[in-house]
Amino acid sequence: MQDQYITRRHATTTFIQGRNTVRHTRRSLGSISQIVIVSMLTLVFGLIYVAEGTKATSFDYEISSVESEITEMNAKKDDLAVEKARLTSVAAAKTSTVAAVMEDAAVAGYATE
C-alpha cells in the first residue's frame, strides 16, 4: 500500500512558518473491490477443486477400465486353461493321432540277476 503525503500548509489554522505539516493516510481497497477479489479467489479455488475432482474421476475411470481389462484377461486365461485341460485330458490323449499309431502295451519284462 502506497503512503501519500498531503501538504497541510493550507489546511491548518495553526500554520507555523518554516514547518511542513503532513497527514499520513493509508489508501485501502473499497468494499466492492474486496468482494470482487474474494469472489475471484473463490472462483479460482473452485476451479482448482473441480479440476482436481475431474482429474481424480478420470483416474477412477482409468482404474475401472484397467479392472475390466484384468477381468477380461482372467476370463481368457481361464478359457485357455480349460482348453489346455481338455486337450491334455486322458480321453483326448487316448483318441489322439499319436495314440492311434501306438501299439498295445505288453507285459513289461525285467532283467533278473
Next chain:
Amino acid sequence: MPRSNIQRSNVRYSAPNSGDAANSHHRIKILKKVVLVTLAIIAVRLFAIQIIEHDHWVAKADEQHTLLEAIVAKRGEIYMMDGDEPAAVVLNQTTYQIIIDPSVTEKDKIQHALATYAATYQTADLDEVYSEEGLRYAIIAKNVPKSIADQIAAEEISAVWFAKNNQRVYPEGDLASGLLGFVNADGIGQYGVEGSLNNLLSGKDGLLKSTADVNKVALSIGNDNVKIPAEDGKNIVLSVDRGLQKGVEERAINAINNTAASNASVLIMNSNTGEVLTMANLPDYDPANYGNVTDASAYVNYVTDDPYEPASICKNFAFSAAINEGVMTPDTTFFNQHYEEVDDWKIWNAEQRSSLYGTLTMRQALYWSLNTGSIYALKLLGGDPTRINQQGREKLYDYYYNKFRLGQATGIELIEAEGYIEDPNEGWGRDSTYANMTFGQNLKITMLQTATAFSAVINGGYWRTPTVVKGELVDDKIVPLGSTSTGIEDKILSDETSAMMREMLINNRDYKVRDGTDRPGYDVGGKSGTAQVVRNGAYDDTFAELVGSYIGFVAPAGEMPEYVIMVRMWGEGQSIGSGDAMGLFDDISNYLINYLKIKPGA
C-alpha cells in the same frame, strides 16, 4: 463570460394523488406478507427435509450414488495326480447364454450366426422358438465360451443379447464323478469333494462399497468407501491318480458289460500311507450336466456313503483278532462238519464238498472261505473252543469296532456313512449275530472302512486314517492343506499277526499263480466275499440276489505290500458272486503293476 440564453421549459410537476399512494402501499404490504409467508413455508420445509427427515433423504441420496456389490470369490480348482504332476480335473470358465427376442425378426441372421459359431452349444430349435406367438425371451444356447460369444456379438444382431455366468468345467467328462460331485445352480458343492470340501473350495466373497457416478463407475471420492478383497477358494490336489482312475473305470465298465452286474465300485489305496489312488463308481454321470441324471443313486459314492455287508472279507478281521490274541495260528485245526448250530440256527458253509469234511487248518478255512472256520476263531477268542461266549463276543467287538474302527467314520475328507456293529451283549441272539459277523453278515460297514482295516491287517498292523487330499496347489507347488483329515496312526496288530495274515492271503491265490493270472515275481493276496441280501427282515436263502466283493493286495515278491484293491459288484435282482468281483480284481491288479511299473521281487 456571456450570459447564456437558456429557454426554460414549461413543465409542471404535479404532486401525486394521495389515494393512489395508499393503494400502492397496501399492495406492497400484501406482497411483503406473501413473500414472508412463502419464505416461511420454504424455511419450514427445508427444516423438515434437512433436520427432521435428514436420515431418510441421506439414505435416498446414498442409494443413488453408492455402489454396493459383492466381489465374488473364485471357486477353487480340483486336481488329480498325473504321475508326480498335478493335472486339472475341475476348472472354472466364464460362459454366456445366448438369448433372443423372437419378436424382432432376425431369424436368418441368428440361424447363420449359430450355425457358423455356436452349433455345438445350441439348446433350442429356432423354428420352434419362432413358432411360439408372443414370445419375447428365449435362451437358444448355453455354456458358450467368451471367444465365441464375442464373434456372435460382432455380428451386431439386435435381437440377440448375452447373459454371463460362471460355469464349473470338468475337462475329463464323467471321470471320477462319484468322487468329485458337482456344483449346483446356487454355486454350492454337492456330493463328493465338491460337497465335502465346499467351504475350502468356495472361498469368501469380498465387498465393494463406493461412491459411483451415473455410469456406475466406482469413484475414489467419498468418505465411506470400502473395499474388502475376495478370498479365492483353495485349489485342491487329490491323491487320486488320473490315469489309474481312468484305466480302472474302463475295466469296471467292461466287467459290468460282461456280467449281470449293473454297478461296480473300486477302491485302490496305499496301505502304508492311507492315500486313496482310485475311487471309482460305475455307472457314472457328467458332473457338468448333473441335471440330466434320472436316477439320483448315480450321485452316491458307494465307497464311502453306502454301508453294506462285505461278507467273507470280514473273515480277515476275525482271524487277525484271534491270531493277535495268541489263541490261533494258521496251522490251528478244527473239525469242519459243513455247518455250525448257534442259537438254534444252522449256519452252513457255502462250500460243501465232501473232501472238506473233517479236521482242517485255519489256513484251509480261509482258503475255502469256511464259515465254520471263522466261527471257530470266535470260539477261540472266548477261550472255549466248544461254544461262543460273552468274552469272545466282547473281544470280537473290541477288534471290529475299537481297533479296526468298523462301523465308524474313518475321518477321510469326504462325506461318509458310519454303518454299525452290533453290541456284544444287548439284544436277542447275540451268539448267532456274532457268529454271522465273523463272516461279514449282521453288520454294515463301508468299502472304505473295510479297505482301511484290511490295510492294517497287511501293513504290519497300523490303522491309518485314509486320505484323498494330497494338498493345496500354490504357485504350481503342492503344499499341505492343513488338518482336513484326523490323521490317526494306531498300531492295532503285531508284526507277526500281519505277517501270518499276508502269508494266508497269498496262499488263497495259489491257483491264480498256477493259471498265470498272477505273474511270477509278485505277491498277490486276496479274499473274496459273497453277501446274501436281506429281504423282509431275513437273509434270502434263494440266493436270487448276491453282492460280490473282493479285496487284495499287490507287492513285489517278498516285499511289504503297498497297494490294496477292493472291488464290489452288484445289481438289483442279480446274483453277482465273488467270482465276478475277483475277475475285475485280477484285471485291475495286473493293470496296476503295469501302470505303476512295479518291478518284480526276487
